Amino acid sequence: MNQKPFIALDFPTWEQTKEFLEPFNEPINIKIGMELYLQNGPKVLEQLIKKDYRIFLDLKLHDIPNTVYGAMKGLAQFDIELINVHAAGGKEMMEKALEGLNAGTPFSRNRPKLIGVTQLTSTSEEQMQSEQLIERSLNESVIHYAKLTKEAGLDGVVCSPLETKGIREACGDEFLKVTPGIRLAENQVQDQKRIATPAKARELGSTHIVVGRSITKAENPVEAYHAVLNEWEGLL
Numbered sequence: 001m002n003q004k005p006f007i008a009l010d011f012p013t014w015e016q017t018k019e020f021l022e023p024f025n026e027p028i029n030i031k032i033g034m035e036l037y038l039q040n041g042p043k044v045l046e047q048l049i050k051k052d053y054r055i056f057l058d059l060k061l062h063d064i065p066n067t068v069y070g071a072m073k074g075l076a077q078f079d080i081e082l083i084n085v086h087a088a089g090g091k092e093m094m095e096k097a098l099e100g101l102n103a104g105t106p107f108s109r110n111r112p113k114l115i116g117v118t119q120l121t122s123t124s125e126e127q128m129q130s131e132q133l134i135e136r137s138l139n140e141s142v143i144h145y146a147k148l149t150k151e152a153g154l155d156g157v158v159c160s161p162l163e164t165k166g167i168r169e170a171c172g173d174e175f176l177k178v179t180p181g182i183r184l185a186e187n188q189v190q191d192q193k194r195i196a197t198p199a200k201a202r203e204l205g206s207t208h209i210v211v212g213r214s215i216t217k218a219e220n221p222v223e224a225y226h227a228v229l230n231e232w233e234g235l236l
Helices: 014-021 034-040 042-050 065-075 091-104 125-131 138-151 161-171 198-204 221-232
Strands: 006-008 029-033 054-061 082-086 113-117 156-158 176-179 208-211
Touching: 014 034, 014 042, 029 034, 029 042, 034 042, 034 054, 042 054, 054 065, 065 082, 065 091, 082 091, 091 113, 091 138, 113 138, 113 176, 125 138, 138 156, 138 161, 156 161, 161 176, 161 198, 198 208, 198 221, 208 221
Parallel strands: 006 029, 006 208, 029 054, 054 082, 082 113, 113 156, 156 176, 176 208
Antiparallel strands: none
16 A cells, blocks of 8 residues: 555535645655545545546445445445544454445455554543543553454554554554544644654654645645655655
8 A cells, every 4th residue: 555645625615625735746645534435425526536546435424334334335436545444342243344445346346444543632531531431551451452443454543643653552553543643843733633653654654644634734835745755754
């Protein structure tokens, strides 16, 4: 799988998305989240697939197993790289998600990689314990969800870069560790709590990184993307 950074296209409209992508004259990886997908529908995927972008569809599905099965079977028609579910939905739900992807993927293509969201990078340990009533450390919770995800047959997890070492030890090198919450050192933290720079994420063991506002809010997004890419690839 292409391991270039995924740029999080957190825009509300297709017009803003097109305007942002226009200056990029090179193949890039992009993440489509709920804001863009739910306000514009499948047409946004169809348009971006036509342009040969490699896509992470970040919808974080979490519902009863049969509903997730049906949703994944339908989404499998699109030529995307990655898609995800919430690991908190449980092992059976994740197994049905994988079953749906396998059932819906055309024979001419490999199925998208399926990963489970452990704990959102905006979640603190205090918040997890007080609001989710999980009486363990946040790191223990993340590793538990990672193990459950692997048992369900998924390809990896979404996690903070700070948890990748423990996940690698628990689930192996080949298990994907896709890490949002990536910021260039000069950028503000904003609503993320468990974050890292691209270089730190590489050092800690992320297999893929997702970068949003450090690129999308930059004065020169193409220049910012290359700063992230070079740091991620160890060229800086």
